[in-house]
Amino acid sequence: MRVLGVRHGATRVADDATVSGDMSRRSRDERALLREAVRLACENAERREQPFGALVVRDGRVVGTGVSTILRDGDPMAHAEVAAVRDACRSLGTLDLRGAMLACSCEPCPMCHAAAVLAGISRIVYAATKDTAARHGFALSGVAADMQSTWRAKRLDPVEHVPTEGADEPFVRFDERART
Numbered sequence: 001m002r003v004l005g006v007r008h009g010a011t012r013v014a015d016d017a018t019v020s021g022d023m024s025r026r027s028r029d030e031r032a033l034l035r036e037a038v039r040l041a042c043e044n045a046e047r048r049e050q051p052f053g054a055l056v057v058r059d060g061r062v063v064g065t066g067v068s069t070i071l072r073d074g075d076p077m078a079h080a081e082v083a084a085v086r087d088a089c090r091s092l093g094t095l096d097l098r099g100a101m102l103a104c105s106c107e108p109c110p111m112c113h114a115a116a117v118l119a120g121i122s123r124i125v126y127a128a129t130k131d132t133a134a135r136h137g138f139a140l141s142g143v144a145a146d147m148q149s150t151w152r153a154k155r156l157d158p159v160e161h162v163p164t165e166g167a168d169e170p171f172v173r174f175d176e177r178a179r180t
């Protein structure tokens with residue numbers, strides 16, 4: 001199988017999946033997946049990119065990863081979650097990710113939420129909340145914030161916060177890099 005970890009640095013989950021087919025098929029704990037998304041986000045922050053990472057998981061296997069490349073690409077839509085969805089679609093050769101889960105280092109914005117829904121993703125979990133992001137200067141504003149709160153209030157989506165140890169660490173590292 002493809003080694004998922006190469007593009008964004010060696011990842012423990014991808015390494016496990018590469019080493020053993022059995023391990024790649026096992027059901028993976030959501031918290032472990034979120035810790036991996038947080039780890040990708042930390043790595044990205046160390047590269048002086050924005051501190052966000054995401055994984056797409058299907059049938060217990062990581063099928064896509066993504067990090068924010070907003071600063072590198074000068075692209076305000078280059079969010080980690082969109083990158084992970086694209087990676088999963090390319091990796092699986094499909095536009096249909098029904099049954100897959102998106103694990104995000106931080107609460108997804110409305111664009112990423114919509115991208116996941118369009119691809120058929122059935123569950124979205126995230127580690128850091130939008131409030132944590134806002135404390136570090138990553139607040140949604142205006143229409144985007146309205147869209148997010150409207151969707152949440154209507155409970156139209158399968159988005160769930162899963163408290164995760166170290167969820168704020170990518171932001172801390174980003175702030176440290178910004179000071180040096």
Ligand SMILES: [Zn+2]
Nearest residue numbers: 079109111112
């Ligand atoms: Zn987004």
